[in-house]
Amino acid sequence: MYSIITILGTTTVLLLSSVNALDNGVGRLPVLGYNTWNAYQCNIDEDLLLTTANLLKSLGLLDVGYDQLNIDDCYAEKNRSAGGDIVADAARFKSGMKILTDQIHALGFKTGIYSDSGWYTCAGYPGSYQNELRDLTTFSDWGFDYLKYDNCAIPYDEITREGIVGRYQRMAAAVVQVQQSTKNNPFLLSLCEWGWSQVWLWGKQFGQSWRTTGDIAAEWNSLANIINVNSFLTQATDFYGRNDLDMLQLGNGNLTFDESKSHFTAWALMKSPLLIGTNLSAITSETLSILKNKEILAINQDPVVGASIAPFRWGINPDWTSNSSFPAQYWSGPTQDGTVFMLLNTQDEPSALFFNLTESPWIRAGRQYSVRDLWTHTDNGTAVRNFTAYDVPAHGVVALLLKDVGDEPDGIYPQCSVWWQCIDKNGTRVGG
Structure with missing residues (x-):
């Protein structure tokens, strides 16, 4: 060596x-x-x-x-x-x-x-x-x-x-x-x-x-x-x-x-x-x-996962382009206890931040997730398919820890949260 x-x-x-x-x-x-x-x-x-x-x-x-x-x-x-x-x-x-x-x-x-x-x-x-x-x-x-x-x-x-x-x-x-x-x-x-x-x-x-x-x-x-x-x-x-x-x-x-x-x-x-x-x-x-x-x-200080969070959507920027004033807004990463999300409002005014859960690579389709707010220190119900953070302050942040709590409820339509990506096994589209 x-x-x-x-x-x-x-x-x-x-x-x-x-x-x-x-x-x-x-x-x-x-x-x-x-x-x-x-x-x-x-x-x-x-x-x-x-x-x-x-x-x-x-x-x-x-x-x-x-x-x-x-x-x-x-x-x-x-x-x-x-x-x-x-x-x-x-x-x-x-x-x-x-x-x-x-x-x-x-x-x-x-x-x-x-x-x-x-x-x-x-x-x-x-x-x-x-x-x-x-x-x-x-x-x-x-x-x-x-x-x-x-x-x-x-x-x-x-x-x-x-x-x-x-x-x-x-x-x-x-x-x-x-x-x-x-x-x-x-x-x-x-x-x-x-x-x-x-x-x-x-x-x-x-x-x-x-x-x-x-x-x-x-x-x-x-x-x-x-x-x-x-x-x-x-x-x-x-x-x-x-x-x-x-x-x-x-x-x-x-x-x-x-x-x-x-x-x-x-x-x-x-x-x-x-x-x-x-x-x-x-x-x-x-x-x-x-x-x-x-x-x-x-x-x-996670002793199990050493990796950084990473963007899964670049907010107001075209994909993979640099903007020093408005960096990526949607981030996620694995932890020993679930998937952590950082929603960063880079705008100069309050904003709502919406995303489909499976935009993060660490989320499984067809599952529901408990939501823990890491700043209010509260458990905020269950997220199914998507999540919206309302009235995020200018230059403010929301930090969430999502944990898998089982299959999503039956009967949700369309059958896929991102419906245009899915087809039935007979080749027909499942929703729209």
Whole structure:
């Protein structure tokens, strides 16, 4: 599975030769947790991290699964040590990273950190190019177990002599070496590559998640664009590897309550990592209620089905065409407990959303289904052949779990819900 190679005559690494997902015991399910960047950017220190950990716990977010606390960019000194190591900012992390991670672990969390596949991080701090093994060893010694790996400040082609896959492969190889030397669980490697090189085709060779778009913004057009891009990439997501739609923006910017519900529903049901990017000290009860929706989280964390939901109808778009303002509206997918549907109103006004049940490939013809609303947390009767969600708010969402409860009632006419597709065994049409 592995071979020894030498890069640029100096650095010996392990080259991953497998083309399969990294089934290495970590990252089987999407990560739930917190990342510092969206709320604080470079304004971070050890006190903020400990405050955030305690808030995740006191607000009940740890109890529902948000157990990963990640430091993003700007934690380091601008220069490496004389020996070449990354050094944590002595003023902002005065106790040292190992003491900080020990304290965070003691509260029940796993910890993550950030680096870059180029000379510098996106904020201008030391990147890990040509220092992959050195840096990952440092991060391991500091007590981290997750690495977000970015794509800024890459070297000239005449230095790398390789494409973006090669630069991410270097860090993936370091993950293998550090695991072998420490005997700890392997690092969870999150590729922050932005989708420019079709990362969804190769990312799972090296990491457990990969960004598919540029950075998210806390407004509807950004959400719609990300949903639209990922509607065409859903087949890339499964256990141990998934599309990363970027951090959750709930409570930030100008998102309405309904847009926030749509944001969370789409991210969760597409099996994206769910990393909160909100200032928890100012979080509202409405935002907290969205983040703690256990029925939605249960599907994101489904231990039986790892696949994303996918569109079965593209709403106002002609089939299979891209529209960054009006992404697909009708989605479904299997779960361990039934078929989940996401009905997303991309219009700027309230709308009714109607579909025939068998438009979803996961629904059987001639059966009836109980309907569970995953936002109102109510059982809403039985659906036979079709379903209509009325008055879905602008940019709002309906999330349903349908379970097979037996044959549909006798005597329904026509004999097929999509009557023009069926014929009698003697060759005549059955309805119309």
